[in-house]
Amino acid sequence: MSGGTDTVIEKYLSLYALLPALPRFNQRWNHVMVVPCFKEHPDCFMRIPTPPSGQSLLVIGVLNRPETDPDLNANALLRHYVKENTSSSPLPGLTLCPLAPAVTLLMIDLEHIEGATPKSEGVGRARRVGCDLALWLIRQGHIESEWIYSCDADAQWPSHYLSQSWPSDAAGIALPFQHVVDSEAPLNQATLVYELWLHHYISGLEFSASPYAFHTLGSSCGFNARCYAAVRGMPLRAGAEDFYLLNKLAKMGQIFRPAGPPVLIQARASDRVPFGTGPAVARLMASGKPQLTPFFYHQNNFNALKQVLKCFPQWLTRQEPEIHQNLLRLLPEALADAATAQLLKLGLPKAIKHARSNSENVQQRERQLHTWFDGFKTLKFLNGFRDSTSGHQNLLQVSDSAYQPLTTEALCAMRDAMVSQWGWQLQQGAA
Structure with a gap:
C-alpha cells in the first residue's frame, strides 16, 4: 500500500472502526469476504466460492441477532456447526474453522460479544464489524488483496471474481446477480417481479444519464479498502446499508459493473431486515398478484x-x-x-x-x-x-405485455432480455 493509503486506513482504524476483537494469528490469505449470519442453516457455507488454484479465501462470518428478535436460540444451528468444526479460537467469540482446503471461516459471534444488535443498526452493524475487521487484517498483512468482498448467506459467487483485477479508479464493484427460481410458486413469481423492478430502475437511471446507475445489493458487491476507509465504513443501518455505502463510494471513484456470470441468490421471503429484497418479496406475495402490484416508476x-x-x-x-x-x-x-x-x-x-x-x-x-x-x-x-x-405502474403496464398473467418462464425471458444489455451471462438451469 502507498503511504497515502496507509494514512487513510490508519486514521479510520484508529477513530471510526468497530473492532470488538482483534485476533492474532500467523496465517495469510489472498482474499477476504464478509458474510452476516442471522437465523441461517450451516448449508449456507456450501455456497462459499472455491478460490482459483493456488489462492486462498478468508470468510468473515458475523453471527448477529437484532434486538427485535427475542429468540435466544435463533443462531443455535450455526453455533453448533462452528463448535463442531473449530480448528482454533483466537479470542472469546472468535472461531477459526476450515471450510475447504483453501477456504477458512473466521466466525465472529457478535451476539456473544456485544449482545443483541440495536434495532436501528441491525445488519449494518454486522457488516460494519466484519468489513472493519477485514480492513484491519489487510492493514496487518494477513490479506493480500486490497478489496473487501460483501456477500450474504443465501448467495453464491462465481469463483473467478475472486481473481479479477479491478480498474485502478474503481472505488467499488457491483456484480451481476440472479435469483434462483424453478417453478410457478408464488415465492418465485414475486421474486422475479421484484428483480425486474431492480433492473427497471437501473435501466431508467442509465436512460437518464445518471452517474448512480448501478445495483446496490450487499450480496454481490465489493469495496476498495482505501475508499472504504475514506468514506468511514459501512453505515450503521438496519437496512439499505449497502445502498448508502455504494452511494458514498461512487463519489470517490467509479462503481465498476463487470459483465459475466451472476452471483446466484436463493429466492426467499425474509423478515431479517425492515426493507430490501426479502420484505419486498413478502409484500408482493401477500398481495396475491405481484404482477398487478403498482410499484414500478412511470x-x-x-x-x-x-x-x-x-x-x-x-x-x-x-x-x-x-x-x-x-x-x-x-x-x-x-x-x-x-x-x-x-x-x-x-x-x-x-x-x-x-x-x-x-x-x-x-x-x-x-x-x-x-x-x-x-x-x-x-x-x-x-x-x-x-x-x-x-403514480406507480405495475409490471404489465411497464412491459406492455399482452399476456396476463406472465408465467415464470416469461418473466425469466423478460429478465434475460433486460440484463443482456449489461453483458450478464445468466445461468439458464437456475432460471
Whole structure:
C-alpha cells in the first residue's frame, strides 16, 4: 500500500472502526469476504466460492441477532456447526474453522460479544464489524488483496471474481446477480417481479444519464479498502446499508459493473431486515398478484430526470439559473411544474450557488453538483415527482405485455432480455 493509503486506513482504524476483537494469528490469505449470519442453516457455507488454484479465501462470518428478535436460540444451528468444526479460537467469540482446503471461516459471534444488535443498526452493524475487521487484517498483512468482498448467506459467487483485477479508479464493484427460481410458486413469481423492478430502475437511471446507475445489493458487491476507509465504513443501518455505502463510494471513484456470470441468490421471503429484497418479496406475495402490484416508476419519471440532469451545465453557468423556465422548454407544463417543485424542495438553487463559488472550473462544478445530487437525492426526486404526477405502474403496464398473467418462464425471458444489455451471462438451469 502507498503511504497515502496507509494514512487513510490508519486514521479510520484508529477513530471510526468497530473492532470488538482483534485476533492474532500467523496465517495469510489472498482474499477476504464478509458474510452476516442471522437465523441461517450451516448449508449456507456450501455456497462459499472455491478460490482459483493456488489462492486462498478468508470468510468473515458475523453471527448477529437484532434486538427485535427475542429468540435466544435463533443462531443455535450455526453455533453448533462452528463448535463442531473449530480448528482454533483466537479470542472469546472468535472461531477459526476450515471450510475447504483453501477456504477458512473466521466466525465472529457478535451476539456473544456485544449482545443483541440495536434495532436501528441491525445488519449494518454486522457488516460494519466484519468489513472493519477485514480492513484491519489487510492493514496487518494477513490479506493480500486490497478489496473487501460483501456477500450474504443465501448467495453464491462465481469463483473467478475472486481473481479479477479491478480498474485502478474503481472505488467499488457491483456484480451481476440472479435469483434462483424453478417453478410457478408464488415465492418465485414475486421474486422475479421484484428483480425486474431492480433492473427497471437501473435501466431508467442509465436512460437518464445518471452517474448512480448501478445495483446496490450487499450480496454481490465489493469495496476498495482505501475508499472504504475514506468514506468511514459501512453505515450503521438496519437496512439499505449497502445502498448508502455504494452511494458514498461512487463519489470517490467509479462503481465498476463487470459483465459475466451472476452471483446466484436463493429466492426467499425474509423478515431479517425492515426493507430490501426479502420484505419486498413478502409484500408482493401477500398481495396475491405481484404482477398487478403498482410499484414500478412511470417512464415520465426518468424522462424528467434526464432533462434535469441535462440542464445541470447550463444552470451552473448562470448567476440566477432559470430552473422552471428551462424545464418548460423540455417537458410538458405539468411535469415541468412537478420537477421544479421537487428540485426546489431538495435545495437545488443553494447547491448550484455552492458549486459555483467553490469550484475553479466547469468540470469541478459539475462534479460537485452531481456529488450533491447523489443516488439518495435522485431517489427522493423520483419519489416526490411520482407522487405528484403519474403514480406507480405495475409490471404489465411497464412491459406492455399482452399476456396476463406472465408465467415464470416469461418473466425469466423478460429478465434475460433486460440484463443482456449489461453483458450478464445468466445461468439458464437456475432460471
